[in-house]
Amino acid sequence: MQKPPLHIQIFVGMALGAAIGLGLNFAASQGVIDRSVALQIGWFGEWFGRVFLTLLNMIVVPLVFTSIVSSLTGVGGQSGLASMGMRTLAYYLTTSLLAISVGIAMVNLIRPGDGLDYAALMAAAQGELTTLGKSAPDVAGTAAKGVTGILSDIVLRMIPKNVIEASRSNTTILAIIFFAVLFGISAVKTGGESAKTVDRLFRSLFEVMITMTNGILMLAPLGIAGYVLFVTATTGLQLAGALGWYMLTVALALSVHGLITLPILLRLVAGRSPRAYAAHLREALLTAFSTASSSGTLPLTIRNVTENAKVPERVATFTLPLGATVNMDGTALYEAVAVLFVAQMLGDLTLMQQGVVAITALLASVGAAGIPHAGTVMMVVVLQAVGLPTDAVLVILAVDRVLDMARTTVNVWSDAVGAAVVHATER
Numbered sequence: 001m002q003k004p005p006l007h008i009q010i011f012v013g014m015a016l017g018a019a020i021g022l023g024l025n026f027a028a029s030q031g032v033i034d035r036s037v038a039l040q041i042g043w044f045g046e047w048f049g050r051v052f053l054t055l056l057n058m059i060v061v062p063l064v065f066t067s068i069v070s071s072l073t074g075v076g077g078q079s080g081l082a083s084m085g086m087r088t089l090a091y092y093l094t095t096s097l098l099a100i101s102v103g104i105a106m107v108n109l110i111r112p113g114d115g116l117d118y119a120a121l122m123a124a125a126q127g128e129l130t131t132l133g134k135s136a137p138d139v140a141g142t143a144a145k146g147v148t149g150i151l152s153d154i155v156l157r158m159i160p161k162n163v164i165e166a167s168r169s170n171t172t173i174l175a176i177i178f179f180a181v182l183f184g185i186s187a188v189k190t191g192g193e194s195a196k197t198v199d200r201l202f203r204s205l206f207e208v209m210i211t212m213t214n215g216i217l218m219l220a221p222l223g224i225a226g227y228v229l230f231v232t233a234t235t236g237l238q239l240a241g242a243l244g245w246y247m248l249t250v251a252l253a254l255s256v257h258g259l260i261t262l263p264i265l266l267r268l269v270a271g272r273s274p275r276a277y278a279a280h281l282r283e284a285l286l287t288a289f290s291t292a293s294s295s296g297t298l299p300l301t302i303r304n305v306t307e308n309a310k311v312p313e314r315v316a317t318f319t320l321p322l323g324a325t326v327n328m329d330g331t332a333l334y335e336a337v338a339v340l341f342v343a344q345m346l347g348d349l350t351l352m353q354q355g356v357v358a359i360t361a362l363l364a365s366v367g368a369a370g371i372p373h374a375g376t377v378m379m380v381v382v383l384q385a386v387g388l389p390t391d392a393v394l395v396i397l398a399v400d401r402v403l404d405m406a407r408t409t410v411n412v413w414s415d416a417v418g419a420a421v422v423h424a425t426e427r
Contacts, residue, residue: 006217006220006283007282007283007286009220009221010220010221010224010283010286010287010290011286012221013220013221013222013223013224013225013228014224014225014228014286014289014290016225017045017224017225017226017227017228017229017232018228018229018232020041020045020229020232020233021042021045021228021229021230021231021232021233021234022232022233024037024038024041024042024232024233025038025232025233025234025235038233038234039233039234041229041233042229042230042231042232042233042234043230043234044226045225045226045227045228045229045230045233046226046227046229046230047226048222048223048225048226048227049223049224049225049226049227049230049290049291050226051219051223052216052219052220052222052223052224052226052227052291053223053227053291053293053296055216055219056216056291056293056296056297056298056299056300057293057295057296059209059212059213059216059299060173060295060296060298060299061173061176062205062209063206063209063210063213063298063299063302064173064176064177064180064298064317064321065176065179065180066202066205066206066209067206067209067302067313067317067321068177068180068181068184068317068318068321069180069183069184069187069198069202070184070199070202070203070205070206071184071313071314071317071318072180072181072184072185072187072188072314073184073187073188073195073198073199073202073203074199074203074314081181081185081318083426084315084318084319084422084426085318087422087425087426088318088319088322088323088418088422091418091421091422092323092326092327092418093362095261095262095265095327095329095414095417095418096327096328096329096332096362096365097358097362098257098261098329099257099261099329099330099332099333099410099414100332100333100336100358100361100362101358102253102256102257102261102333103250103253103257103332103333103334103336103337104336104337104340104354104357104358105253106249106252106253106256106337107249107253107336107337107340107341107344108340108354110245110248110249110252111344112243112245112246112248112249112341112344113246113340113341113342113343113344113345114344114345116344116345117345118342118345118346118392118395121243121345121395122391122392122394122395159175159178173295173321173324173325174322174325174326176321177321177322177325187199209299210303213299213300213303214303216299217283217300220283220287223291224286224287224290224291227290227291227292228290231401231402231405234401235399235401235402243395243399246337246338246341246399247399247402247403249337249341250333250334250337250338250403250406250407251403251406253333253337254330254333254334254406254407254409254410257329257330257333257410258330258409258410258413258414262274262329262413262414262417263417265417265421266417266420266421269421269424269425270417270420270421270423270424271424272420272424277309277416277417277420278413280304280305280308280309281301281304281305281308281309281412281413281416282304283300283303283304284297284300284301284303284304284305284412284416285409285412285413287300288301288408288409288411288412288413289405289406289408289409290405291408292401292404292405292408293408294324294328294408294411294412294415295324295325297324297408297412298320298321298324301320301324301412301415301416302316302317302320304416305320305416305419305420309416309419309420311419311420311423312423315419315422315423315426316419319415319418319419319422320415320416320419323411323414323415323418323419324411324412324415326366327411327414327415327418328365328366328411329365329410329411329414330406330407330408330409330410330411330414331365331378331407331411332361332362332364332365333407333410334403334407335361335364335365335378335379335382336357336358336361336382338379338396339357339361339379339382339383339386339388340354340357342383342388342389342392342395342396343386343388346388346389349386353386356385356386357382357385357386360381360382360385360386361382363381364378364379364381364382365378379393379396380393
């Protein structure tokens with residue numbers, strides 16, 4: 001029998017993981033089994049997911065480096081690179097601002113924070129984190145940096161002090177992109193046989209990395225089933241119920257941006273069918289939703305965009321790695337909604353303060369790429385900018401994993417749409 005397509009295998013893995021995890025969670029809530037049993041099985045499932053995600057992260061750096069260098073040496077170096085870079089950044093800025101605007105409008109319309117007891121939610125969140133064996137992220141350093149410090153970190157993170165050291169962590173993928181661009185341009189400037197040798201070498205290495213990616217993806221259904229099992233088995237149902245309107249607000253705002261705003265841009269600017277384009281990205285979007293990792297999904301996103309959606313390799317291999325690092329539509333939207341949700345529990349923010357939230361959320365989302373618990377930790381900067389208590393992140397962190405899956409999917413979808421839009425404006 002012919003093996004079903006990868007996206008079908010992934011979907012089946014997600015469904016099985018969700019069914020088992022929800023069953024365990026419900027049984028624990030009804031006292032049929034001890035909560036610790038559900039947590040242990042959930043953490044066992046996470047181990048399989050972590051193995052798969054670690055394998056994907058393993059190939060991100062060599063895949064990005066070889067793809068960018070081979071693209072530059074293949075098309076003659078910096079010709080058109082600056083123009084492509086400006087169009088890419090203009091797209092990222094536009095969509096992030098649109099996402100934040102949608103989030104602010106939605107949270108003001110639904111007002112999920114009205115009538116909630118902030119102190120009671122804080123106590124419940126702390127209890128839930130203790131049950132899961134988690135601790136709050138260290139936000140003191142982030143709060144002390146402020147917006148200026150975050151911008152400074154972005155610039156410094158872009159320039160690697162040591163390329164070998166930078167390649168050990170995907171949090172420094174921006175530095176890898178920077179060095180790859182310089183290396184590719186320098187190879188073209190060198191010219192002659194040296195440039196031809198570099199071009200042949202890196203094109204061959206890129207093809208090998210694609211083959212390795214395809215092999216690792218054979219483990220996708222098992223790894224994704226493990227991650228979904230972990231999320232559904234360990235999410236606290238009681239606290240999720242108390243924050244139901246907040247979670248619904250985030251979900252609706254992400255849906256509007258992902259299903260309306262981005263498809264309109266794709267149709268009007270790139271002239272592509274949003275439904276057909278999303279079908280080409282099925283594997284990447286399902287993986288992003290399950291793993292909640294834009295960087296980990298990057299190899300699959302590149303494959304889907306180039307092989308299925310037929311976006312030229314030189315465009316996709318430049319825009320997608322950059323997008324996975326700095327283009328965080330879902331994260332920016334989420335941070336704005338979460339901060340206004342906290343403000344509604346404690347009082348409210350003026351229109352000018354909401355404008356400060358919008359600008360700060362945009363800057364913080366760009367700086368979020370290299371930080372653990374990225375969206376939640378960077379939210380501290382936004383909370384601090386409008387004078388709200390920074391320990392409010394504990395309330396958000398208790399249900400963060402579920403929402404992180406949704407916003408990561410929007411991040412990856414925006415990156416993929418950006419590749420098509422940049423290619424269309426190039427033509």
